[in-house]
Amino acid sequence: MPTGVAIRDPRRQLFAAAERVLLRDGPNALTSRAVTTEAGCAKGVLHRHFADxxxxxxxxxxxxxxxxxxxxxxxxxxxxxxxxxxxxxxxxxxxxxxxxxxxxxxxxxxxxxxxxxxxxxxxxxxxxxxxxxxxxxxxxxxxxxxxxxxxxxxxxxxxxxxxxxxxxxxxxxxxxxxxxxxxxxxxxxxxxxxx
Structure with a gap:
């Protein structure tokens, strides 16, 4: 995943990605990796904004x-x-x-x-x-x-x-x-x- 790329509203982008994964693949497919991949950002972005x-x-x-x-x-x-x-x-x-x-x-x-x-x-x-x-x-x-x-x-x-x-x-x-x-x-x- 790219690093050093500014994300305008990371929380909103991550929430939107999680919703897409939930709707497409269901709750069992919702992982931090699936969310960040869907959002097109590094996994560290999620952990920078949320404790876990x-x-x-x-x-x-x-x-x-x-x-x-x-x-x-x-x-x-x-x-x-x-x-x-x-x-x-x-x-x-x-x-x-x-x-x-x-x-x-x-x-x-x-x-x-x-x-x-x-x-x-x-x-x-x-x-x-x-x-x-x-x-x-x-x-x-x-x-x-x-x-x-x-x-x-x-x-x-x-x-x-x-x-x-x-x-x-x-x-x-x-x-x-x-x-x-x-x-x-x-x-x-x-x-x-x-x-």
């Missing part, structure tokens, strides 16, 4: 969790507009069409990574736990607007929706579900809560 490979992976997951803030704002802004099922289906598709499914596989397959992430997310699966909170916040806003029943248990609906979305998109190599299939699954989960 698990620290790199933990920051990769945290980066994806931080990106949920933007999706949460978009979803909250949609409260009261369109259909509740359509908004939720769109949010699940945005979440799971990304590298999220592969990241969940990565977190569940690496004990040290999971242990590091447990410090910030003591329960649940990092990324999915935070995505559940995003959906619960949206459902709460819709309940306040009267589009979700007052007695709807958003703390039960949100994880049910995340689990449904994860199962629909879980096959990384297969054909993603059609938009109508996602919407239909969402409608099935929330049907009793709609007004």
């Amino acid at each position: 490979f698990d620290a790199f992976l933990a920051d990769l997951v945290r980066d994806h969790v931080a990106r949920l803030d933007e999706q949460a704002a978009t979803l909250r802004a949609a409260a009261g507009t369109g259909s509740v099922a359509g908004n939720l289906a769109g949010a699940l598709t945005t979440l799971f069409e990304s590298v999220a499914v592969a990241i969940v596989g990565l977190v569940t397959s690496r004990d040290e990574l999971r242990a590091r992430l447990r410090r910030a997310t003591p329960a649940g699966v990092p990324l999915l736990t935070e995505a559940t909170a995003v959906l619960a916040g949206y459902l709460t806003a819709e309940r306040a607007l009267g589009r979700i029943a007052e007695d709807a248990d958003v703390t039960a609906l949100a994880p049910a929706l995340i689990g449904t979305g994860h199962l629909l998109f879980a096959d990384r190599k297969g054909t993603p579900p059609r938009a109508e299939a996602v919407r239909q699954a969402v409608e099935t989960v929330i049907t009793g809560a709609l007004r």
Whole structure:
């Protein structure tokens, strides 16, 4: 690998490379060598910016969790507009069409990574736990607007929706579900809560 070549944003470049490896080859293929080869840089670049490979992976997951803030704002802004099922289906598709499914596989397959992430997310699966909170916040806003029943248990609906979305998109190599299939699954989960 070339040395002495300046990299504009090494963390972002390494994260993007890791995502490509994850999507193409899965969590088991994700090694520091695979990431740096994909990024086109020397292995030392990764170790210059991260204490070790698990620290790199933990920051990769945290980066994806931080990106949920933007999706949460978009979803909250949609409260009261369109259909509740359509908004939720769109949010699940945005979440799971990304590298999220592969990241969940990565977190569940690496004990040290999971242990590091447990410090910030003591329960649940990092990324999915935070995505559940995003959906619960949206459902709460819709309940306040009267589009979700007052007695709807958003703390039960949100994880049910995340689990449904994860199962629909879980096959990384297969054909993603059609938009109508996602919407239909969402409608099935929330049907009793709609007004």
